[in-house]
Amino acid sequence: MSEGATINDVAAMAGVAKSTVSRYLNGKPVREDSARRIQRAIEHFHFEANPFARLSAKQSKMIGVILPGFDSTVTPRVLTVMDKYLRTKGYWPLFVNTESDIAFEVASIGNLARMNVDGIILVASFITPAHRRAVESIRTPVVFMGQEFDAGISILDDNLSAGEMLGRHLAEQGLRSAGLIWVTEDDIAVGIRRKEGILRGLAEGGVTDVRNYLADFSYATACDVARRVLQQKDRPEVLICATDRIAYGVYKAARELGLRIPEDVSVTGFGGYDTSEVLTPALTTIRFNAEDEACICADTVLKLIQGEPVSKTQLIGYRFLPGGSVRRGQPVFLK
Amino acid sequence: MSEGATINDVAAMAGVAKSTVSRYLNGKPVREDSARRIQRAIEHFHFEANPFARLSAKQSKMIGVILPGFDSTVTPRVLTVMDKYLRTKGYWPLFVNTESDIAFEVASIGNLARMNVDGIILVASFITPAHRRAVESIRTPVVFMGQEFDAGISILDDNLSAGEMLGRHLAEQGLRSAGLIWVTEDDIAVGIRRKEGILRGLAEGGVTDVRNYLADFSYATACDVARRVLQQKDRPEVLICATDRIAYGVYKAARELGLRIPEDVSVTGFGGYDTSEVLTPALTTIRFNAEDEACICADTVLKLIQGEPVSKTQLIGYRFLPGGSVRRGQPVFLK
DNA sequence: CTGAAAGCGCTTACAG
DNA sequence: CTGAAAGCGCTTACAG
Numbered sequence: 001m002s003e004g005a006t007i008n009d010v011a012a013m014a015g016v017a018k019s020t021v022s023r024y025l026n027g028k029p030v031r032e033d034s035a036r037r038i039q040r041a042i043e044h045f046h047f048e049a050n051p052f053a054r055l056s057a058k059q060s061k062m063i064g065v066i067l068p069g070f071d072s073t074v075t076p077r078v079l080t081v082m083d084k085y086l087r088t089k090g091y092w093p094l095f096v097n098t099e100s101d102i103a104f105e106v107a108s109i110g111n112l113a114r115m116n117v118d119g120i121i122l123v124a125s126f127i128t129p130a131h132r133r134a135v136e137s138i139r140t141p142v143v144f145m146g147q148e149f150d151a152g153i154s155i156l157d158d159n160l161s162a163g164e165m166l167g168r169h170l171a172e173q174g175l176r177s178a179g180l181i182w183v184t185e186d187d188i189a190v191g192i193r194r195k196e197g198i199l200r201g202l203a204e205g206g207v208t209d210v211r212n213y214l215a216d217f218s219y220a221t222a223c224d225v226a227r228r229v230l231q232q233k234d235r236p237e238v239l240i241c242a243t244d245r246i247a248y249g250v251y252k253a254a255r256e257l258g259l260r261i262p263e264d265v266s267v268t269g270f271g272g273y274d275t276s277e278v279l280t281p282a283l284t285t286i287r288f289n290a291e292d293e294a295c296i297c298a299d300t301v302l303k304l305i306q307g308e309p310v311s312k313t314q315l316i317g318y319r320f321l322p323g324g325s326v327r328r329g330q331p332v333f334l335k
Numbered sequence: 336m337s338e339g340a341t342i343n344d345v346a347a348m349a350g351v352a353k354s355t356v357s358r359y360l361n362g363k364p365v366r367e368d369s370a371r372r373i374q375r376a377i378e379h380f381h382f383e384a385n386p387f388a389r390l391s392a393k394q395s396k397m398i399g400v401i402l403p404g405f406d407s408t409v410t411p412r413v414l415t416v417m418d419k420y421l422r423t424k425g426y427w428p429l430f431v432n433t434e435s436d437i438a439f440e441v442a443s444i445g446n447l448a449r450m451n452v453d454g455i456i457l458v459a460s461f462i463t464p465a466h467r468r469a470v471e472s473i474r475t476p477v478v479f480m481g482q483e484f485d486a487g488i489s490i491l492d493d494n495l496s497a498g499e500m501l502g503r504h505l506a507e508q509g510l511r512s513a514g515l516i517w518v519t520e521d522d523i524a525v526g527i528r529r530k531e532g533i534l535r536g537l538a539e540g541g542v543t544d545v546r547n548y549l550a551d552f553s554y555a556t557a558c559d560v561a562r563r564v565l566q567q568k569d570r571p572e573v574l575i576c577a578t579d580r581i582a583y584g585v586y587k588a589a590r591e592l593g594l595r596i597p598e599d600v601s602v603t604g605f606g607g608y609d610t611s612e613v614l615t616p617a618l619t620t621i622r623f624n625a626e627d628e629a630c631i632c633a634d635t636v637l638k639l640i641q642g643e644p645v646s647k648t649q650l651i652g653y654r655f656l657p658g659g660s661v662r663r664g665q666p667v668f669l670k
Numbered sequence: 671c672t673g674a675a676a677g678c679g680c681t682t683a684c685a686g
Numbered sequence: 687c688t689g690a691a692a693g694c695g696c697t698t699a700c701a702g
Binding site: 005046048050051052053055069070071072075076077079080083084094095097099110111114115116219248251252255274275277278279280 | 340381383385386387388390404405406407410411412414415418419429430432434445446449450451554583586587590609610612613614615
């Protein structure tokens with residue numbers, strides 16, 4: 001109602017000291033009739049405490065969430081879940097978007113700590129020594145999501161297993177040559193682990209003709225690379241893409257060049273975006289449960305705040321989503 | 336470095352009062368050698384002011400951004416632009432996700448005002464009398480994005496013109512019957528204005544056989560509705576969808592039923608999502624410039640804060656993206 | 671269980 | 687231009 005109802009107004013109306021109101025708000029013991037009067041005053045004013053005024057509180061009830069961008073396919077789902085989980089538990093999420101500016105990302109760790117957040121979740125693309133220093137210079141607990149952090153807590157996709165599973169599957173389909181359209185190794189989780197899994201799975205199936213092509217996370221680059229690869233005279237039988245988005249680039253290029261999927265070339269992605277199912281043919285891909293991951297991150301940071309024990313590294317499971325983008329060759333039975 | 340460098344540490348090291356440091360930080364006149372010493376101390380401590388401690392400041396340098404969800408196709412782009420624009424201007428964006436909980440959305444207006452934000456941007460799905468009351472009860476300026484707000488400032492897509500343009504185009508292609516797969520009229524911008532435009536455009540082209548089908552913004556519902564519509568014996572020649580996502584449902588259903596696009600049925604969307612171009616055939620659609628819109632919102636709220644004049648309603652332009660999902664019939668020349 | 675006082679890290683008149 | 691003091695809206699020991 002009135003813009004400025006404060007704890008003082010509530011205290012005055014309830015006839016108690018503001019410290020008593022504060023105690024009531026924080027669930028500490030208050031005599032029953034005081035509580036009743038305070039509650040009435042709160043309702044009268046539609047009062048809600050200003051979370052930013054808790055300057056000297058032990059707990060600010062705010063959690064900083066540092067992310068490299070809003071605009072990735074999984075980020076919105078991740079944010080939705082984190083936000084909901086944290087609010088449900090009475091915390092205020094504070095989102096800091098770095099647009100992949102690493103210096104700003106590192107600085108944000110310190111900034112948020114100084115703003116007195118109770119914990120920090122950092123959605124990481126890669127982790128540098130500066131990250132480690134920043135984390136070590138503060139007492140605020142930090143959870144890394146998406147990349148492994150050897151000096152602290154992290155939660156990430158089980159890229160190794162997932163890659164291996166996909167690699168084996170492709171080998172079992174009878175495919176004999178593969179091209180990996182991948183991202184740089186700066187990204188340990190995707191650039192290294194995920195690829196490592198794929199190679200392992202392919203090798204188990206006896207596929208050794210593997211070529212590497214470098215792209216990045218963008219659709220535009222993927223189109224360029226795919227165009228080049230598909231025009232090779234002896235192009236690989238299957239193009240294994242580091243992400244679904246890269247696979248979209250292959251679809252685009254294949255259509256431009258009049259190549260059919262999967263008759264002329266097989267394609268796989270990684271991500272399992274909703275849209276991948278709408279493509280013709282539907283994209284064969286792997287989906288990680290981003291919602292679970294986000295939830296575990298939020299849960300883990302709250303556990304750290306409470307001083308409860310948590311695992312140093314938690315891996316997220318995956319699901320294989322068979323589409324129609326892989327040619328069924330002679331089945332090959334392994335082992 | 337040390338977690339807790341405050342304005343006091345800086346003041347002590349620089350040998351001035353903390354009020355002088357504060358003035359320096361806020362760009363007010365300070366003697367040159369004081370400034371130098373303060374600057375050195377700031378650098379020494381890697382000091383950065385805690386934005387939440389400005390409890391008694393006239394300007395908090397924070398802007399509240401209320402949104403109905405992170406998980407829509409345009410939201411990430413919108414957030415990216417707003418975030419960048421506001422930070423560049425020295426403001427801290429504070430995102431509040433309501434997950435379309437209208438009561439919470441309305442409450443957030445008051446909450447943010449009480450938290451002392453300098454301005455509020457509300458990404459609206461629809462505007463109720465409660466919104467109006469909330470806005471009128473505070474002095475903080477509020478900008479509505481996406482829906483027209485008769486009692487205040489709003490920035491939204493020019494749905495009427497865009498719809499009309501698309502409707503005319505379809506009529507000019509020689510299509511004679513149309514089905515609109517639409518959302519409810521609760522959403523004035525999309526549910527009413529956008530459809531109004533389409534109908535007007537179709538009418539100008541002499542298309543009067545128009546049928547309405549109700550869906551919602553979800554892919555799942557779109558699939559269901561599309562399945563039903565496509566199985567009708569005399570299905571419309573073109574299905575005009577309220578959003579690209581709904582059009583994806585039509586693609587899915589058409590493939591299931593063995594119908595070809597555009598030979599058996601034409602389809603159009605609205606949104607111009609990146610993915611729409613990857614479909615086979617590419618989706619014919621309309622794109623609004625969400626980035627421009629976000630930028631104008633941020634700029635407008637800052638103007639309001641400065642007391643500068645702004646237009647009550649600002650409309651965002653669009654671009655027609657012809658794909659291959661509309662059958663080219665006998666061209667019809669209008670007028 | 672409760673109130674008065676001090677404090678959180680800033681900003682803001684107000685003298686000088 | 688600058689410092690001492692008061693204040694923003696909360697929380698937190700500390701007596702009682």
